[in-house]
Amino acid sequence: MAYDKELAAAKKAASLAARLCQKVQKALLESDVQSKSDKTPVTVADYGSQAIVSFVLERELSSETFSLVAEEDSGDLRKEGAQETLERITKLVNDTLASDGTYNVSPLSSEDVLVAIDSGKSEGGSRGRHWVLDPIDGTKGFVRGDQYAIALALLDEGKVALGVLACPNLPLSSIGSNSQHSSPDKVGCLFSAKVGAGTDMQSLGGSPPIKVHVSATENPEEASFFESFEAAHSMHDLSSSIAKKLGVKAPPVRIDSQAKYGALSRGDGAIYLRLPHEGYREKIWDHAAGYIVVTEAGGVVTDAAGNPLDFSQGKYLDLDTGIIVTNQKLMPSVLKAVRESLDEKASAL
Numbered sequence: 001m002a003y004d005k006e007l008a009a010a011k012k013a014a015s016l017a018a019r020l021c022q023k024v025q026k027a028l029l030e031s032d033v034q035s036k037s038d039k040t041p042v043t044v045a046d047y048g049s050q051a052i053v054s055f056v057l058e059r060e061l062s063s064e065t066f067s068l069v070a071e072e073d074s075g076d077l078r079k080e081g082a083q084e085t086l087e088r089i090t091k092l093v094n095d096t097l098a099s100d101g102t103y104n105v106s107p108l109s110s111e112d113v114l115v116a117i118d119s120g121k122s123e124g125g126s127r128g129r130h131w132v133l134d135p136i137d138g139t140k141g142f143v144r145g146d147q148y149a150i151a152l153a154l155l156d157e158g159k160v161a162l163g164v165l166a167c168p169n170l171p172l173s174s175i176g177s178n179s180q181h182s183s184p185d186k187v188g189c190l191f192s193a194k195v196g197a198g199t200d201m202q203s204l205g206g207s208p209p210i211k212v213h214v215s216a217t218e219n220p221e222e223a224s225f226f227e228s229f230e231a232a233h234s235m236h237d238l239s240s241s242i243a244k245k246l247g248v249k250a251p252p253v254r255i256d257s258q259a260k261y262g263a264l265s266r267g268d269g270a271i272y273l274r275l276p277h278e279g280y281r282e283k284i285w286d287h288a289a290g291y292i293v294v295t296e297a298g299g300v301v302t303d304a305a306g307n308p309l310d311f312s313q314g315k316y317l318d319l320d321t322g323i324i325v326t327n328q329k330l331m332p333s334v335l336k337a338v339r340e341s342l343d344e345k346a347s348a349l
């Protein structure tokens with residue numbers, strides 16, 4: 001079947017990267033967290049995860065035309081004073097590869113790790129195949145000890161062909177605002193989707209996959225919704241006015257990262273609203289894997305004007321104001337409420 005080998009490689013890469021991230025999150029040191037030039041955080045685990053995914057994909061697929069569009073680069077790690085951080089990343093990568101045991105290679109040098117990180121410098125586009133990686137999506141959540149995801153997708157001729165979301169802290173049971181449990185039981189989910197083949201979920205520990213589907217609710221009043229944990233990433237006041245228009249009763253579920261797409265794909269909630277503040281440009285690695293995980297589970301993803309997302313334009317998504325994710329039945333009413341709220345906001349200025 002088309003993309004079978006690629007999907008297996010992606011699942012292996014994301015699972016191994018998740019193992020590295022879990023180890024770091026358990027014992028996160030203050031020196032592990034740095035600030036990037038855009039003032040957002042990056043940790044040794046973001047770099048380590050990117051190096052692992054790049055290494056595993058190249059090993060498993062040995063393609064001459066390997067192209068990876070990824071969030072991180074080695075610039076800051078090559079600067080003076082970063083030696084210790086780089087050594088820590090190199091050790092994490094080597095320990096993770098050794099714990100897997102399938103790659104019979106001598107330990108990677110720091111330079112090998114830098115090169116693996118920098119293989120993610122592709123610009124993407126509408127021609128050929130490009131892997132798209134967010135080595136840790138939700139770094140702020142990761143640092144807080146909350147939700148994060150390793151998000152990996154494959155673009156083929158500008159379209160998302162497959163995607164994998166590893167969510168090490170996401171409970172295997174529902175986290176919707178209507179769910180009953182208070183203490184999270186087993187955590188660690190791996191979502192995977194291939195175009196035309198539906199969406200699977202399994203535990204990161206390796207349980208057999210099950211097919212998942214988005215919520216079938218047609219009643220907006222019952223439709224609980226997800227949004228960003230960080231108010232700086234999505235306008236909570238705007239989503240609350242949209243929820244009010246729709247008659248949504250449940251409070252919003254606020255979690256970090258594309259774990260929101262994973263949770264929605266199995267029906268934990270029925271709507272995900274992402275309404276960034278003006279001027280923010282969305283990157284493809286923040287949505288590609290989540291997009292196919294939700295759409296293959298029966299959901300719809302559009303921008304705030306109702307247009308489909310276009311992943312073929314390079315690193316950025318060119319879109320109108322925000323992103324709406326829901327099921328087919330609810331989309332018209334959600335879109336209408338979003339348009340009305342945005343118009344009211346614009347006329348209030």
Ligand SMILES: Nc1ncnc2c1ncn2[C@@H]1O[C@H](COP(=O)(O)OS(=O)(=O)O)[C@@H](OP(=O)(O)O)[C@H]1O
Pocket residue numbers: 040071134136137138139140141227228229230231232233234255256257258276277280283286
């Ligand atoms: N100002 C602003 N507005 C909108 N989005 C931003 C902004 N700054 C950062 N980011 C991106 O948000 C990514 C994580 O957002 P999430 O919604 O998934 O999580 S949360 O907001 O932290 O709850 C986060 O991804 P990572 O950097 O991979 O963690 C960023 O790409």
Ligand SMILES: [Mg+2]
Pocket residue numbers: 040041071139
């Ligand atoms: Mg980041």
Ligand SMILES: [Mg+2]
Pocket residue numbers: 134136137138285286
């Ligand atoms: Mg991200």
Ligand SMILES: [Mg+2]
Pocket residue numbers: 046071134135136137138139
């Ligand atoms: Mg990231």
